[in-house]
Amino acid sequence: MVAEQEGTFEANGHSLYTKSWLPDGPPKAKLIFIHGFSDHLGRYSNFFPQLASRGIAVHGLDQRGWGRSVRKPGDRGHTGPTTQVLADMAAFITPHLPADPAAGPPVFVMGHSMGGGQVLTLACHPDYQESVVRRVRGWLLESPFISFSPEEQPSALKVFAGRLAGMLLPRHQLKHEIKPEHLTRDPEVRKSLVEDELMHNTGTLEGLAGLLDRTAALAKGEVRPLEGGALRSLWVGHGTEDKTTWFEASKRYFDKFTGAVADREFKAYEGWYHQLHADGPDSEEFYRDVGDWILKRCNEDQPQAKPGERPESKL
Template structure:
């Protein structure tokens, strides 16, 4: 690829939200990935990683999620007046993913499309594929596979259930009240906080993945989940439970022994190994046509005892 490895664009998403996007476009792409980042971060944190995929002819379309990154904090007058830090919720996140998939399919008409998310974004993409009475069924049918790295299903050290319950109740009354959040990063586009609604939805919907939502996994949608066993943020055991519980023709959990939360930032060849694993998954599913989501009836998989 040339020195300018990505192009930037502000696009109008759902609810007339101005969304900051980056596109990594190789000369002859054979597939494309829609990428959803994690809590409080932004696509600029993947400038070193997404080119590893693009150099193997996989295009990447990445967005700064509403409530985060430039979509929330732009100082050049391009963001929506209604956008602010932490102002997000599960329903809007699902709408935004649906929009991103459809935009990417229009942009990359004739190549297979994959959906990928990290951490909170990993939980979101798993949730997107397992929505009850799926409102975005047509977007799922456009996907050839789904990838989740270190997905937030449950936290590695969960908050007490009582505090989570209280937070959920308070978020109904004051959804976008900002509260402190333990985010360790020296980055001008990252704040050490989130909204009550955003955090409550993130934790509640993540937990639902192993309590009930797993039953609605589209059987013919291939899945790759990658998680480090040393992750101190999200639980790799919950990733194991989810993958074990879904009924899918093709599914894989890849555990990196001792790996931490951001495998894409680890040294000693770990991020390269991660990139190669993603590339291998894409190559293996280039001819895959995802079927529409299964009905909301229960699958034969046993409900995990959690």
């Protein structure tokens, strides 16, 4: 039995919508989830209950400017600069972290698409290594935005003009619609994407500029896990036929820049599109992969009995 709880989270005076999916009984792990561009928590109604049914509590928020955190049209896409984006994430993650890692369920952080790029940027940021990163057991990226796919790549002129305009009119809103047929192979999901009123496909020039800058820094390897840093475990999953973010860029980043992470895994989903969590019946495999990866690390962290001893039971 999975319980769902809605609430709000106050981030620097801004109220953000939150939702949790809780297992029946004490959680084995906690997963903090960060969604992508023009996305919201309601789009994961199959994925999160599956994880909760295996004992993984899932906690997420509709980010500033997205989903149910938008209160008026002027809020759409108003994420603020990258410093604000990272601060919001860190503020949301921190209360879920146990003061003593041995005393509570391990915490994992996962991001999809734009959220994957944000999560990776946070995990590599020197200012958050001790306060957040070291206290997180593992980080997961679903189709992370490390580069546009060839199908979605904007022209250099458009990028330059957008950055220049962003400095002059940071809150000016701009539509950026991603074709539903580029997101998933499932026709029913495509239909629901078109009909979803919470997916407004609107960013501010400031927010879009920050998104482009984060992506460029990741693609160039300027942002990468720190040698001797606190990023302990990393999982990356990406569809080879993703038409929104680029599989090749994720694989290249993983191969070139994650050597400082001892426990790391890259999963290529052959023929899959962008939304691994909503790509038709095959998505059950993705649910299993994520759950297995998390639970394996929970089990590894449990004290192991010495030969000839019986494991200590917990009443």
